[in-house]
Amino acid sequence: MIVCGVEALRPEQGVAALLPDGSQVAVFLTADGSVHALDNIDPFSGAAVLSRGIVGDRGGEPVVVSPVYKQAFSLATGKCLDSPSVSVAVHGVRVRDGVVELT
Amino acid sequence: MTRTLVVIGHGMVGHRLVDLLRDSAWRIVVFGEESRPAYDRVALSSYVDSWSSTGLELPALTGCELRLGEKVVSVDRERRVVVGASGVEVSYDALVLATGSVPFVPPVPGRDLPGCHVYRTIDDLDAIRATVEAASRPGRKSGMVLGGGLLGLEAANALRGMGVSPHVVELAPRLMPIQVDDGGASLLKRLVEKLDLTVHTGTSASSIERDGSRLIAKLASGLELDLDVVVFSAGIRPRTDLDLGLELGPRGGYLVDAACRTADPSVFAIGECAAVEGVTYGLVAPGYSMAEVVADQLSGGARTFPGADVSTKLKLLGVDVASFGDAHAATEGALEVVVNNAVAGTYSKLVVSDDARTLLGGVLVGDASSYLSLRPLVGKEVPAALLQPGGAVDVEMPADAQVCSCLAVTKQTITDAIVSGVACDVAELKACTKAGTGCGSCVPMLKKLLTECGVEQSKALCEHFTHSRAELFEIVRATRISTFSELVARHGTGRGCDICKPAVASILASLGNGHILGASQVSLQDTNDRFLANMQRNGTYSVVPRIPGGEITPEKLIVIGEVARDFGLYTKITGGQRIDLFGATVDQLPLIWRRLVDAGFESGHAYGKSLRTVKSCVGTTWCRYGVQDSVGLAIELELRYRGLRSPHKLKSAVSGCARECAEARSKDFGVIATENGWNLYVGGNGGFTPRHADLLVSDVDTASLIQIIDRFLMFYIRTADRLQRTSVWLEGLDGGLDHLREVVVDDKLGICAELEAAMASHVDDYADEWRGVLEDPEKLARFTSFVNAPGVPDPTISFRAERGQRVPVSLGIPEVVR
Ligand SMILES: Cc1cc2nc3c(=O)[nH]c(=O)nc-3n(C[C@H](O)[C@H](O)[C@H](O)COP(=O)(O)OP(=O)(O)OC[C@H]3O[C@@H](n4cnc5c(N)ncnc54)[C@H](O)[C@@H]3O)c2cc1C
Numbered sequence A: 001m002i003v004c005g006v007e008a009l010r011p012e013q014g015v016a017a018l019l020p021d022g023s024q025v026a027v028f029l030t031a032d033g034s035v036h037a038l039d040n041i042d043p044f045s046g047a048a049v050l051s052r053g054i055v056g057d058r059g060g061e062p063v064v065v066s067p068v069y070k071q072a073f074s075l076a077t078g079k080c081l082d083s084p085s086v087s088v089a090v091h092g093v094r095v096r097d098g099v100v101e102l103t
Numbered sequence B: 001m002t003r004t005l006v007v008i009g010h011g012m013v014g015h016r017l018v019d020l021l022r023d024s025a026w027r028i029v030v031f032g033e034e035s036r037p038a039y040d041r042v043a044l045s046s047y048v049d050s051w052s053s054t055g056l057e058l059p060a061l062t063g064c065e066l067r068l069g070e071k072v073v074s075v076d077r078e079r080r081v082v083v084g085a086s087g088v089e090v091s092y093d094a095l096v097l098a099t100g101s102v103p104f105v106p107p108v109p110g111r112d113l114p115g116c117h118v119y120r121t122i123d124d125l126d127a128i129r130a131t132v133e134a135a136s137r138p139g140r141k142s143g144m145v146l147g148g149g150l151l152g153l154e155a156a157n158a159l160r161g162m163g164v165s166p167h168v169v170e171l172a173p174r175l176m177p178i179q180v181d182d183g184g185a186s187l188l189k190r191l192v193e194k195l196d197l198t199v200h201t202g203t204s205a206s207s208i209e210r211d212g213s214r215l216i217a218k219l220a221s222g223l224e225l226d227l228d229v230v231v232f233s234a235g236i237r238p239r240t241d242l243d244l245g246l247e248l249g250p251r252g253g254y255l256v257d258a259a260c261r262t263a264d265p266s267v268f269a270i271g272e273c274a275a276v277e278g279v280t281y282g283l284v285a286p287g288y289s290m291a292e293v294v295a296d297q298l299s300g301g302a303r304t305f306p307g308a309d310v311s312t313k314l315k316l317l318g319v320d321v322a323s324f325g326d327a328h329a330a331t332e333g334a335l336e337v338v339v340n341n342a343v344a345g346t347y348s349k350l351v352v353s354d355d356a357r358t359l360l361g362g363v364l365v366g367d368a369s370s371y372l373s374l375r376p377l378v379g380k381e382v383p384a385a386l387l388q389p390g391g392a393v394d395v396e397m398p399a400d401a402q403v404c405s406c407l408a409v410t411k412q413t414i415t416d417a418i419v420s421g422v423a424c425d426v427a428e429l430k431a432c433t434k435a436g437t438g439c440g441s442c443v444p445m446l447k448k449l450l451t452e453c454g455v456e457q458s459k460a461l462c463e464h465f466t467h468s469r470a471e472l473f474e475i476v477r478a479t480r481i482s483t484f485s486e487l488v489a490r491h492g493t494g495r496g497c498d499i500c501k502p503a504v505a506s507i508l509a510s511l512g513n514g515h516i517l518g519a520s521q522v523s524l525q526d527t528n529d530r531f532l533a534n535m536q537r538n539g540t541y542s543v544v545p546r547i548p549g550g551e552i553t554p555e556k557l558i559v560i561g562e563v564a565r566d567f568g569l570y571t572k573i574t575g576g577q578r579i580d581l582f583g584a585t586v587d588q589l590p591l592i593w594r595r596l597v598d599a600g601f602e603s604g605h606a607y608g609k610s611l612r613t614v615k616s617c618v619g620t621t622w623c624r625y626g627v628q629d630s631v632g633l634a635i636e637l638e639l640r641y642r643g644l645r646s647p648h649k650l651k652s653a654v655s656g657c658a659r660e661c662a663e664a665r666s667k668d669f670g671v672i673a674t675e676n677g678w679n680l681y682v683g684g685n686g687g688f689t690p691r692h693a694d695l696l697v698s699d700v701d702t703a704s705l706i707q708i709i710d711r712f713l714m715f716y717i718r719t720a721d722r723l724q725r726t727s728v729w730l731e732g733l734d735g736g737l738d739h740l741r742e743v744v745v746d747d748k749l750g751i752c753a754e755l756e757a758a759m760a761s762h763v764d765d766y767a768d769e770w771r772g773v774l775e776d777p778e779k780l781a782r783f784t785s786f787v788n789a790p791g792v793p794d795p796t797i798s799f800r801a802e803r804g805q806r807v808p809v810s811l812g813i814p815e816v817v818r
């Protein structure tokens, strides 16, 4: 599914995309140019806000930090680094011909 | 059978004794003449900063019978019975006299006139205040302190704090004759005279007369002083008005042996009323040590009084003064090494033995920073370096040296606690060794010992920077680096995180660098800053327009109401005299701002670590009691500092008179109007750890007030840690309030011009952040719900009605253990 043109992404920021089933995905571009996608809903607050978190790294692992209660989630695995039993779903995502697609 | 201990006098030393015996088998009955529980008399002068005694409280006592406000009128030693003023009789098995001292009032004619006071208790200070407030003289009042010793100068300083210009009259040819020598005293005089004090030495008051509402004092030198208030501070006398038929010492005081026992084996005396082997002491530390002796004796021990160190270090009116050991070189053959630097305003004298090998004592004026390392060396070998001109005074302390003289804690005890891992910071050292819990002057030494023992408190901001926030601030200021990427590449590691990114964003914003949502800054901002609104629990935002000083026209109020109605926003009045509109989605934010900005509103920065609001009372415009225009000043301050990014949020308030309706003393900087101008208080806080703000300057005009606030805020912004409110920053500042005053009032570091220039450029560069987004399509484009479906509302957000307004439906989250 096509999400947006790659120019809509900004380094170390996220955007939210709405899926046909009404669920939401947060798509991030990191500083090295790679693209990641996680469920947009923060499991700790239930709010659809992960796309609005700060993107950075923890010990070299790229993460997004929830803006509500500040837990960090790995962009690669969706695992919560502060509470390893919690994680969010990771979605396949790629950039092709200047377009961001969920796979 | 339970034995009864009666303690007469509930001052600092009596309190200590009872505290030491709290787990003993004694039944303890305490009589205290003052109406309140014992308090920290050493810190009495700080009472005038707040007129509240909470800062003076001593630890509450448990398990004893406290008879407050009840003076003991007689003791029958035959029957072993104490009689209180109410007629109550209590029998004792042991009796402790802890009646302290009375101020000595020289027999000057007129000394009993209304307006003449002593300086010993909280009640005395309240009485002085009442006299000063009742004085009808316009402008600054005039006062006289009789006695230029330690206490006299403290009293003079307290008068200054009440808007009184004091004359200090001292019979001896110099100030502080007991502690300081001629050289030190003449420098001291020069330094204090800069501070609105007039010093008259070598003379005394020969009479005091009333003239209408004034007091006229005639000095022996022929001078006449026209006064509103007089304070006697000419020394103290041990309080022995309770006659037990016991022998007194040569200079007064109940005569006791080294075990603090009088000739009657069941009667002890401790504190200032005791003459231990004939010697009386006017300091609290020897008193505490007597309390320990008696507690030990009463528990079956055999401890005796070890003698006492009567060294003094204090900051008088911001001037360091220290005196220790044989300050007057009274020892046979003693030699003096004097360094008198009139330009720097420092004086130091070391007294050494005739062979120049043993340190005997010394006097320091102007800079007493070496006191803590010198005092413990008294009686020990002098390091040769000390005797060289400009010799280094940073010398190694012997292990048995006393670091905390109030509680007699040695360096060894402290380093043991650190090395064994029991204490890792000052707070823990205080808890386990009690060092630093007396007068607090050894706290810098505790910090130093922690460092010397290798305890390093990491200042690193996070895993990406080893620097503290203050260090990063200096790096950014000096290098003019303007992006996070460059800063982390050159001075840090990795890509940053939710700790360092907002901290650096705040530093960049404090130093200018344009709109906080500029291309290189937007990804650094916390979600609140990134959307210029406050995120709430369901992912929606709340919007707070600025309402400077809480003043608003009906027309603008109507606009807010209409916006709230049209967007269905929940509306609440905040504690900061403004209005918060809740429940806006990301895409609604610009639409709401458009309406508000068109009506003349701007961002209230409720989302930022920046100035929130300057609350005000109505002041002179309406209030019958107001003495200044508090609303006008609040608006001026709010408009000046709006948008200023800082380590944490900043709150302020202005009250139009001392009734303090705006609660200014709970703010980071609060202003209270006086007859003559404004008093500025800093470092206050409400919230989780409430703290009353401290008085920084008094009776200043509006221009000076603003100048000092400019400097204060910029100094805080430069030096505080991340998310450190001014209250915590001030508590941790080396040298505390005095140091702050030296920096931002006296400009001791010579940085005030820079601080003011930084604030001036903030004021010039200010622009409304909401308008900045509305006028920039690139920034505006980020305010969408979904990148692939702009304008489609977030399906997770829904509302229900409560008391006629929309509130979020709880998001039914499974309970997660955090
Ligand atoms: C302004 C000021 C600043 C000071 N600064 C310092 C300093 O920097 N360093 C330092 O070491 N010391 C300082 N001192 C001195 C210090 O406060 C005293 O040494 C200490 O308080 C002595 O304690 P105490 O218990 O012996 O006497 P107090 O604290 O005076 O207590 C005696 C109590 O006994 C009560 N009492 C007396 N008679 C009776 C009776 N018959 N029945 C019932 N109650 C009675 C009195 O009302 C009083 O409350 C300062 C004192 C003042 C006033």
Ligand code: SF4
Residues within 6 Å of the ligand: B617, B618, B619, B620, B623, B624, B625, B626, B627, B630, B655, B656, B657, B658, B659, B660, B661, B662
């Ligand atoms: S602080 Fe003073 S001036 Fe302001 S409202 Fe209260 S009483 Fe009036």
